[in-house]
Amino acid sequence: MEVLILVLSFVILLAIGVPIAYSIGISAILTMLVSILPIPAFTTIAQRMATGLDSFALLAIPFFILAGQLMNKGGIASRLIEFAKVIVGRFPGGLAFVNILACMLFGAISGSAVAAASAIGGFMNPKMAEEGYDKSFAAAVNITSSTTGMIIPPSNILIVYSLAAGSVSIGALFLAGYLPGILVGVLLMIVAGVTSYRKKYPTAPGVGMKEALKKLFDAVPSLFLLIVVIGGIVAGYFTATEASAIAVVYTLVLAMIYKEVKIKDLPGILLDTVSTTSIVMILIATSMGMSWVMSYENIPQSVSAALLTISNNKIIVLLIINLILLFVGVFMDMTPAVLIFTPIFLPVVTELGIDPVHYGIIMVLNLCVGLCTPPVGSVLFVGCSVANISIDRVIKPLLPFFIAMLVALMIVTYVPELSLWLPSLFDM
Amino acid sequence: MRTIINDILGKFLVFLMALMVINVLLQVAARGLNLSMPFTEELAGFLLIWVGLLGASYATGKHLHLAIDIIPRQSSASTQKRLNVIVNIIVIGFALTVMVIGGIRLVYITLSLNQISPVLEIQKGYIYTVLPISGLLIIYYSFLNMKDNPYTESENV
Amino acid sequence: GKQGGVRTLKLAHTLNTQHSVHKAMLLMAEKVKEKSGGKLELEVYHSAQLGTESQCLELLQIGSLAMTKVSAAVMESFAPSYKVLGLPYIFKNKEHMFNVQDGPIGKKILQDGEEAWLRGLCFFDAGSRSFYTKSNPIESPDDLKGLKIRVMKSITANKMVSAMGAAPMPISFGELYTALQQGVVDGAENNPPSFYLSKHYEVCKYYSIDEHSSVPDVLLISTVIWDRLSDEEKTWIQEAANECVPAQRKFWEESEAESLKAVQEAGVKVNYPKKEPFSERVSDMYDSYKSDPKIYNLIQEIRALD
Ligand code: NA
Ligand code: NA
Numbered sequence: 001m002e003v004l005i006l007v008l009s010f011v012i013l014l015a016i017g018v019p020i021a022y023s024i025g026i027s028a029i030l031t032m033l034v035s036i037l038p039i040p041a042f043t044t045i046a047q048r049m050a051t052g053l054d055s056f057a058l059l060a061i062p063f064f065i066l067a068g069q070l071m072n073k074g075g076i077a078s079r080l081i082e083f084a085k086v087i088v089g090r091f092p093g094g095l096a097f098v099n100i101l102a103c104m105l106f107g108a109i110s111g112s113a114v115a116a117a118s119a120i121g122g123f124m125n126p127k128m129a130e131e132g133y134d135k136s137f138a139a140a141v142n143i144t145s146s147t148t149g150m151i152i153p154p155s156n157i158l159i160v161y162s163l164a165a166g167s168v169s170i171g172a173l174f175l176a177g178y179l180p181g182i183l184v185g186v187l188l189m190i191v192a193g194v195t196s197y198r199k200k201y202p203t204a205p206g207v208g209m210k211e212a213l214k215k216l217f218d219a220v221p222s223l224f225l226l227i228v229v230i231g232g233i234v235a236g237y238f239t240a241t242e243a244s245a246i247a248v249v250y251t252l253v254l255a256m257i258y259k260e261v262k263i264k265d266l267p268g269i270l271l272d273t274v275s276t277t278s279i280v281m282i283l284i285a286t287s288m289g290m291s292w293v294m295s296y297e298n299i300p301q302s303v304s305a306a307l308l309t310i311s312n313n314k315i316i317v318l319l320i321i322n323l324i325l326l327f328v329g330v331f332m333d334m335t336p337a338v339l340i341f342t343p344i345f346l347p348v349v350t351e352l353g354i355d356p357v358h359y360g361i362i363m364v365l366n367l368c369v370g371l372c373t374p375p376v377g378s379v380l381f382v383g384c385s386v387a388n389i390s391i392d393r394v395i396k397p398l399l400p401f402f403i404a405m406l407v408a409l410m411i412v413t414y415v416p417e418l419s420l421w422l423p424s425l426f427d428m
Numbered sequence: 429m430r431t432i433i434n435d436i437l438g439k440f441l442v443f444l445m446a447l448m449v450i451n452v453l454l455q456v457a458a459r460g461l462n463l464s465m466p467f468t469e470e471l472a473g474f475l476l477i478w479v480g481l482l483g484a485s486y487a488t489g490k491h492l493h494l495a496i497d498i499i500p501r502q503s504s505a506s507t508q509k510r511l512n513v514i515v516n517i518i519v520i521g522f523a524l525t526v527m528v529i530g531g532i533r534l535v536y537i538t539l540s541l542n543q544i545s546p547v548l549e550i551q552k553g554y555i556y557t558v559l560p561i562s563g564l565l566i567i568y569y570s571f572l573n574m575k576d577n578p579y580t581e582s583e584n585v
Numbered sequence: 586g587k588q589g590g591v592r593t594l595k596l597a598h599t600l601n602t603q604h605s606v607h608k609a610m611l612l613m614a615e616k617v618k619e620k621s622g623g624k625l626e627l628e629v630y631h632s633a634q635l636g637t638e639s640q641c642l643e644l645l646q647i648g649s650l651a652m653t654k655v656s657a658a659v660m661e662s663f664a665p666s667y668k669v670l671g672l673p674y675i676f677k678n679k680e681h682m683f684n685v686q687d688g689p690i691g692k693k694i695l696q697d698g699e700e701a702w703l704r705g706l707c708f709f710d711a712g713s714r715s716f717y718t719k720s721n722p723i724e725s726p727d728d729l730k731g732l733k734i735r736v737m738k739s740i741t742a743n744k745m746v747s748a749m750g751a752a753p754m755p756i757s758f759g760e761l762y763t764a765l766q767q768g769v770v771d772g773a774e775n776n777p778p779s780f781y782l783s784k785h786y787e788v789c790k791y792y793s794i795d796e797h798s799s800v801p802d803v804l805l806i807s808t809v810i811w812d813r814l815s816d817e818e819k820t821w822i823q824e825a826a827n828e829c830v831p832a833q834r835k836f837w838e839e840s841e842a843e844s845l846k847a848v849q850e851a852g853v854k855v856n857y858p859k860k861e862p863f864s865e866r867v868s869d870m871y872d873s874y875k876s877d878p879k880i881y882n883l884i885q886e887i888r889a890l891d
Contacts, residue, residue: 156760
């Protein structure tokens with residue numbers, strides 16, 4: 001009954017064009033009215049919306065979006081791209097590779113897919129469009145590759161999993177994440193390369209040594225941003241979230257030095273940032289309401305309990321669990337999904353002899369796909385809003401990348417060594 | 429009227445956003461100097477609530493919210509107009525029930541039951557006033573949006 | 586809600602399924618079911634599925650959630666009397682603490698929440714909090730000097746850590762593991778089960794049991810819901826809560842011993858510094874409540890008790 005109301009109302013609202021954020025909020029409220037009186041129900045959703053935004057980690061979204069804007073307007077992005085073109089410009093899809101590598105690196109360090117999507121997408125996507133790539137393709141590359149940072153350590157979501165799972169070492173999980181994360185990145189690159197070759201995206205002519213050195217020299221101060229951000233985190237001067245504010249200051253100073261951004265431009269840039277940010281924030285706010293209702297009505301538990309009665313075979317159970325998680329990821333944010341499903345599935349899989357470390361990687365990788373799917377997909381939201389493109393336009397170019405992620409998921413699921421080999425080297 | 433409200437709202441949002449950056453820089457700097465500024469983490473959360481919800485009303489005024497308009501896109505201009513009115517009424521319904529009514533109830537409860545924030549020690553109810561304020565702004569903008577046809581305007585993608 | 590003559594009350598807490606508190610909650614659900622012959626049931630939500638501690642308290646006030654278990658530290662924002670429980674070294678020892686909780690002072694504090702629509706049912710043991718650090722054991726307050734210690738969002742906790750000589754730092758709990766690992770902060774403080782279950786022992790190899798504060802947990806029910814219950818239902822719930830208290834204390838003691846053993850097996854060095862030098866540093870904190878007679882009197886009553 002509750003599931004039906006939730007799904008039906010949601011599909012109808014989306015189809016007639018109600019903004020996704022409000023569709024999520026309204027289906028949540030309709031579902032809630034089945035068991036809660038109207039005024040408490042309204043008040044509860046209002047509370048979920050406000051408190052859902054009260055999270056320090058979310059700061060990375062506005063700050064990296066702001067840094068991205070400053071990089072674009074301040075001439076930092078273009079210098080970086082010019083330099084990247086010297087290295088990979090001759091290959092089909094060269095800039096797509098740069099986007100993927102940058103997202104992997106950035107996501108790896110910040111541990112946040114949303115941060116990677118906003119920081120890298122914010123400056124890469126406009127540049128890729130300028131160079132003749134389809135805007136939607138650029139956004140699809142950015143969105144999917146941002147999720148690799150959730151698996152490549154450090155990763156906040158793996159910490160959440162470890163806490164939910166109990167006796168699983170965070171250190172072991174971190175080591176287990178490297179190879180699967182890199183695998184996803186490589187598969188995404190293959191898809192990007194093939195698509196670029198087919199679509200005949202432009203390649204840049206090779207440049208001489210002198211020209212190349214000049215472009216490198218121009219790019220050094222911009223590249224130094226990476227060293228400041230990454231170095232600061234590694235040296236313990238600031239946390240990954242705080243690094244986003246440092247990135248803002250660094251790009252601001254550099255943009256002022258390049259004289260491409262003036263003080264009087266700042267209010268406009270800040271307001272653009274707020275617009276882009278709040279589109280994502282209101283989605284997160286109402287999603288919190290939806291997640292809450294789903295937990296409150298025990299929807300995830302009842303769906304999975306029904307499905308898990310089907311088989312006792314290890315391969316099939318893993319497949320079913322993957323399918324459930326994929327489905328959950330479509331409708332739910334990652335953190336509540338991990339917290340709710342870990343205690344449900346972990347006993348089932350350990351019974352079948354699956355290592356909890358391995359299962360953690362499967363689960364997170366699986367939910368990474370969900371981060372990129374509508375209706376509830378924070379990375380999709382951020383990726384689309386920094387690329388200034390509507391969600392339905394990015395779905396088609398996303399499909400081949402989804403297939404790459406699903407292939408990676410199958411390999412990671414059925415080849416445990418990929419996750420467990422590195423930890424075993426360290427006796428973990 | 430619309431431009432005045434946009435203007436005031438825009439300026440206030442710029443102020444909040446700037447404050448957000450300064451606050452986090454303060455947290456990093458204070459820690460570097462081994463000074464204790466316990467309020468920064470709490471303030472950051474409160475600023476996010478305000479920027480997110482007020483910003484959402486600003487985005488409503490600018491037609492910026494993400495939507496999947498499968499049906500409207502394939503409809504005639506007159507159907508699009510009618511759908512646009514329906515969509516805006518639905519949005520108004522949500523803003524009115526959840527953000528205004530639910531929000532006022534939440535402000536009332538937290539103020540009358542005297543909930544104090546743990547570090548800044550301010551009334552939590554004041555933080556939640558952003559819910560009804562944003563709700564009212566969303567209602568106002570949605571009424572104005574009923575007259576527009578967003579499906580012809582936002583084709584610049 | 587009530588369906589087919591069975592009333593179900595939802596109880597949410599923020600700890601995971603391995604935590605002793607969760608076991609106590611399940612036991613309580615069992616007892617309620619037993620006493621009511623199945624007419625009243627508790628449905629337990631773990632892992633903050635329905636929100637953080639302060640969010641759950643708000644849901645109790647809103648009336649969409651019936652019961653929750655929170656730290657008394659969080660209750661400070663809702664009902665000021667709870668502040669006394671968070672004061673450093675307020676209890677002489679464990680026995681003294683239980684006497685306070687089980688006696689008239691405890692009852693007075695539990696009732697104080699009713700003005701905020703939060704009826705306290707009972708206290709649960711949450712042990713004592715101590716410092717854990719990355720590079721050096723804390724033998725005396727002097728060892729805290731210059732250290733950055735993460736503290737929870739609470740003015741009392743901030744003042745205490747400052748008074749002891751360290752610099753209290755706000756870091757969100759979600760970022761704390763990495764913040765400790767990268768050295769953004771030098772340490773933090775918590776009770777043994779939380780130190781163990783948060784995995785912070787993988788990074789912090791020194792646990793200095795100074796037991797600076799012993800903030801208990803509180804089980805609460807929304808007065809909005811409570812007032813709708815029949816006298817019979819109220820009795821079942823209160824009795825079940827009371828009966829859970831000794832069991833929970835036993836669960837806690839076991840999990841504390843297990844946690845200490847487990848972290849030591851993982852290479853953590855546990856030391857037991859003298860408590861007096863620490864408590865001397867924070868003695869001024871009591872006097873600062875002189876301007877608040879309600880709190881100050883409670884402090885005096887607790888200290889007068891044996
Ligand atoms: Na990472
Ligand atoms: Na999704």
